Amino acid sequence: MSLQRRMHSLPLSDVKITDSFWGRWQRVLIDVTLPTQFDQLVATGRIANFNRAAGKEEGTFEGLWFNDSDAYKYAEACAYALTIRDDPKVRECLNAVIEAVTGAQQSDGYINTFFQLLHPTLKWRNLNMMHEMYCGGHLIEAGVAVFECLGDRRLLDVSIRFADLVMSVFGPGKRRGYCGHEEIELALIRLSGATGNSKYLEFARWMVEERGHSPSPFEAELQDPESVALWPRTGSLLTKQGRYDGQYAQDHLPIREHTEIVGHAVRAMYLYIAAAELGDDKDDTALEQALLRIWNNLTGRRMYVTAGIGPSSSNEGFTADFDLPNLSAYAETCASCGLVFWGHKMLEMTGDGDFVDVIERALFNGALSGISLSGDHYFYTNPLESRGTHERTPWFTCACCPPNIARLIGSVSNYAYGVSSDAFYVHIPIACEAQATFNGVPVQLKIESDYPWSGKYKLTISPKKPVQFKLLLRIPAWSSEMEIDLPTAEEPADYEGGYAVFDRTWTEGDTLTIDLCMEPNWVEADPRVKDNLGRAALCNGPLVYALERTDFGCAPQLFSADVEAPVIVQKEKLLEGVNTLMVEGLSIKEIAFDELYSPVGSTEMIESKAKFIPYYAWCNRGPTDMQVWVRQM
Ligand SMILES: [Zn+2]
Known part of the structure; x- marks a missing residue:
């Protein structure tokens, strides 16, 4: 069984990224990111936990209770990387993870080293916070990825045994339960695709639809002392004024009644990815409408200009419309990765290119800022302003973000191009050589571009013999004008759904040259975003820009931009090669007054120029002051 979709990604093995931008990130992924992440998995006991659960090693559980998931996400990233280049070191690391994981699984299919080593009698007792199914979901995603990319079934077999165990305990006519942290739902849908067995898809549908109906299964868990003892803070996140609330885990209402994005941001993304797949599978208009409502609330009122999402650290998630503080923005790297994944499912469900505007914004800004240019340091949170204390680190105690950004970079081509039975889509013109088949005829497609530094690109189409299919080229929202030249065209292009x-x-040899007319532009926020009143952010194509003290010489907060003056684009070697944007304006002279408070007019302004860099590249020259939303003159 495979899901019938209007559009889907090309298999990773059918695309070779030749892009200077993403090609560099993928080289760094293979040469630096994956080897160093493996060292961290070993150093922090994440691999040892599996070996201890398998009885191969002495010792008890180390780290946080959901740490198994990092090894799984890491394995998924390795599978993608090995389709890019068969690297012996990455292969060896992946094999070590697979061997550790396969050894730890119990004969009944259970695998979660925290419970196996510390609480073997309390399995499935605290679903709201203990992440057994969340970890299992990442296991399944890894199993599917390793199987589909490399033909290696070992993790897939572990995944199937785990999924079958979960389905023997939970489901219609059995125990009613689902995970506090969504993930297994989308993973089961992938498992359905990989195995051809629709039971996993239908079980995922049951979990998604059961969620949010009262009473929640989590309410009983909150009354169970042994369950609560596993993680005593649970109640404070799931209750409000002593009553069960559930918003934190999107368990407040059945999914079809959701109108706003609430709760923990990564959880929300993972739930809605599964829901979009389920809606697409059944052409379920009611579910699709619910998802569009939530999407519009998120992207119209609760998303940063960088496509960071979830402003608050207290729930790692959402608060209220237009509450988008810059300095304290949580905007977890995983949440922006999740937004790319969800946006992609919405795109596949609707065929509407508007979703790519958000995918691209998240990909090039809020997600990519999560990793250093060197590929071995990470942000967990991605603020839009810094007073010099925010810094990437090599790893985290809770290390969800590093392997998430790794699997995103490894699979970036999924989000750039799409195919259906009769069409090829260019969502984002990342340079590549790709192959697809239309009406039985193999077709080579070649994109040459310098994206995101230029909006000009060339697309060459080489079918084995003449063949008819549709070519759809996305028109980005930021593009003021799109010029397309196809010398052999008898008629101009039609326009449909943003393409x-x-x-x-x-x-x-049919060749198109396209110019998306990329130019720097200033944007303002809705005035209800109080933190951005009187401020503007500078963008160029898909990139959001930022000003750092490193280039400006003093705190960027002192700068006021002349948004009417021309912005000069300059190609530079710094930061692994970027276009910088030179802006004119005024700066407050950073001098000390004699008094804390002085008469109005004491502040001296001088003419000033400021060099902005892409937001994703900030903080790669040491911690520094930074600002995205600068004051307007
Ligand atoms: Zn994370």
Whole structure:
């Protein structure tokens, strides 16, 4: 069984990224990110936990209770990386993870080293916070990825045994239960695709639809002293004024009644990814409408300009409309990765190119800022302003973000191109060589571009013999004008769902040149975003820009931009090669007054120029003051 979708990604093995931008990130992924992450998995006991659960090693559980998931996400990233380049070191690391994991699984299919080593009698007792199914979901995603990319079934077999165990305990006519941290739902849908067995898809549907109906299964857990003892803070997150609330885990209402994005941001993303797949599978209009409502609330009122999401550290998630503080922005790296994944499912469900505007914003800004240019330091939170204390680190106690950004970089081509039975989509013109088949005819497609530094690109289509299919080229929202030149075209392109469309018979060597007319532009926020009143943010194409003390010489908070003056684009070697943007304005002279408070007019302003860098690249030259939303003159 495979899901019937309007559009899907090309298999990773059918695309070779030749892009200077993403090609560099993928080289760093293989040469630096994955080897150093493996060292961290070993050093922090994450691999040892599996070996201890397997009885191969002495010792007890180390670290946080959901640490198994980091090894799984890491394995998934390795599978993607090995389709890019068969690297012996990455292969060896992946094999070590697979061997550790397969050894730890119990004969009944159970695997979670925290419970196996510390609380073997309390399995499935605290679903709201103990993440057994969440970890299992990442196991399944890894199992599917390793199988589909490399043909290696070992983790897939572990995944199937785990999924079957979960389904023997929970489900219609059995125990009613689902995980506090969504993830297994989307993973089971992937498992359905990989195995051809629809029972996993239907079980995922049951879990998604059961969620949010009262009474919640978590309410009983909050009354169970042994369950609460596993993680005593549980109650404070799931209750409000002593009553069960559930918003934290999107367990407040059945999914079809959701109108706003609430709770923990990563949980929300993972739930809605599964829901979009389920809606797409059944052409379920009511579910699709609910998802569009939530999406519009998120992207219209609760998303940073960088596509960071979830402003608050207290719930790692959402608060209220237009509450988007810059300095204290939580904006977890995983949440922006999740937004890319959810946006992609919405795109596949609807065929609407508007979703790519958000995918691209998250990909090039809020997610990518989560990793250093060197590939071995990470942000967990991604604020839009810094007073010099925010810094990437090599790892975290809770290390969800590093392997998440790794699997995103490894699979970036999933979000750039799409195919259906009769169409090829260019969502984001990342340079590549790809192959697809239309009407039985193999077709080579080649994109040459310098994205995101230029909006100009060239697309060459080479079918084995003339063949008809649709070519859809996305028109980004930031593009003021799109110019397309196809010398052999008899008619101009049609426009449909945010794409320019050519429906014709293609012949060997047909070449299109496209110009998305990328130019720097200033944006303002809705005035209800109080933190941004009187401020503007500078963008160029998909990139949001930031000003750092490192380039400006003093705190960027002292700068006021002249948003009417021309912005000069300059190609530079710094930060692994970026376009910087030179802006004119005024700066407050950073001098000390004699008094804390002085008469109005005491502040001296001088003419000033400020060099902005892409937001994703900030804090790569040491911790420094930074600002995205600068004051307007
Ligand atoms: Zn994270």
